[in-house]
Amino acid sequence: MDDIGQKRRLGRRSTPHRGVRIQEVAKLAEVSTATVSRALASPQRVSPEKRARVLEAIAKTGYTPNLSARSLRSQKTGMILVVLPDLANTFFSRILRGIEETLFEAGYGMIISDLDGSPEKEAHFAAFTAAGRVDGAILLNGHLFGQSRDGQGRAAEIDMPIVALCESIPNADIPQIEIDNRAAARKMTQYLASRGHRRILYVSGPTGNVLERERYRGYRDGLRRAGLSFEPELVVPGDYTIESGMQAGRFIVEQRRRPSAVFCTSDEMAIGLIRVLLSAGIRVPQDISVAGFDDIEFAVVAEPALTTIRQPRQELGRAAASALIALLQKQETPRLIRLETELVIRDSVAEPRPSRDGRG
Amino acid sequence: MDDIGQKRRLGRRSTPHRGVRIQEVAKLAEVSTATVSRALASPQRVSPEKRARVLEAIAKTGYTPNLSARSLRSQKTGMILVVLPDLANTFFSRILRGIEETLFEAGYGMIISDLDGSPEKEAHFAAFTAAGRVDGAILLNGHLFGQSRDGQGRAAEIDMPIVALCESIPNADIPQIEIDNRAAARKMTQYLASRGHRRILYVSGPTGNVLERERYRGYRDGLRRAGLSFEPELVVPGDYTIESGMQAGRFIVEQRRRPSAVFCTSDEMAIGLIRVLLSAGIRVPQDISVAGFDDIEFAVVAEPALTTIRQPRQELGRAAASALIALLQKQETPRLIRLETELVIRDSVAEPRPSRDGRG
DNA sequence: ATGAAAGCGCTAACAC
């Protein structure tokens, strides 16, 4: 006790820390600090008797290791950075939960960075990462730190375990976890065609987005396989938000020659679009069928209930976290993990009603 | 260079860190490490000339301070813990964004803990906090660490800046940021009554929840002020989820004597409930009016568009973060901050249709 | 205004 008291006095800290330190535990258990440390980190390497004494001393003192110190010494932080474009987007929350669960089980914590479209933030988090504050990162934003920026930020130099989730990152030699967007979009397009639709409007995601590129290809594939011709005027831009779905809806309402089915590449857009259609007196699915993508929680309670593509969101999160953990443990991990999607048939898609110009 | 090279060799680190260290910058700028440190932390205390040299050296080397070391030395982490009950709940994402924004502006990072109803996790994060890994915490879960648990976890001893957001924590001497749930619920109940409803069913939140207690009181208040009598059978349990709203909906469908209006204490429940009503052939609002609470993104695109109470979610997050930052800076902060709510009138509430038994 | 040097609390290399 005296020793510690003295040490305290000698220390030059400005804000005295009230926590118990490893020394105190060691003293109480009558072992060295190394033994206390080992008893915690690798119990099997300490004799049962001493281990018991250490554990007792820890319980008695309420000791919790200082993680900054541990970090500094071991060069590990136990923290993973999760970078995503928009925290407020429903789509991400379930994914986050999957990530969090898995990381937690493996003893890691999660630091979230909501990019919010700000390059400034991105630079900040790149620095953050470089500062050794995290052991690895999961990127949901479709590019590496500093990529698509000039070389001035040295972000690109970051060298640590990273995985890409959902939005794959081309040319990056890191594990990518995703769904087969192209196949999923093709599946939906073919389904729509199989119900008899011949004029299928496509509401896209943001231009340049990898997801969008793949889904668009899938749409074209589906059209081709169904023997339908592609018509450029049947592609309407969107950005996955409710608002952009509503805009697409307004566009459709104003048209003379309407599609018989609409394939929205997100559920949010589908829900917004349906709302506008309904308000304009266009019935769904009697007048126009609408399909979504993602199968968010609200898809099933939408009116009408949404026919959509289910993404295994929580599993995606878990898979990404697992891949990252494998990397951290220097284990082998596949470069590409593709999770299955499922066509979920509900009520928003029906046969087209017979149209005046002969066929759907 | 030689010195550093030598130091490296002498060091016993297992995983050589490739980052640039402060020494290297100091050497290049021909100043001491202390000057480098000061140039970063308090520029005005360093002569402009040396500061410029330091900055140049930093740019040249790409130096980023190691935050674990800084933490260890300064006893500050620059990290805030945000504890919330359910990350996958739409309601929280906007709040999180508000928190994140404000923390970011103040130079803090955010660590999220999704409790997910697990006391084990709670204990973990309590330990985490005790381990000096964060400088403060924002609690969205309605209780302090370890509260409502026996004294064995010494979590209660945690002594750091904490604020409670949304779910206030009784008897805790910490800033609380919330809306006036009671007044909001009263406002909605009175509005429903003003439209002519006399049998207003209340779908509650989880029992024991502070929010629920307040909203329930507001409902009773509203009834009283409108001169309506309270009827116990018009209270149906819920837990804010879509699913529980659907259950409440099924309950209503099975009743002979149905309410003319339903006040759901969350939008999710309202949307789930409407879905069930619609499926059973009960029209909303013609047959039954339904009101929600929160004004989530989907409220406006629901069919019918939801009449609800708007909570300023992002502002709540910002206010909580601001209060915490004030605390961290030892500034005064009000113990209670109440943000205004707003009654948002859309299409899910109408006058009751004349009923057989004479009045609504 | 600046530098020297003492640690922050811990882990791991090394010696036994």
Next chain:
DNA sequence: GTGTTAGCGCTTTCAT
């Protein structure tokens, strides 16, 4: 299996 001890990289006191 256990103890001794040297740092991890930084900030800050103290002395100048």
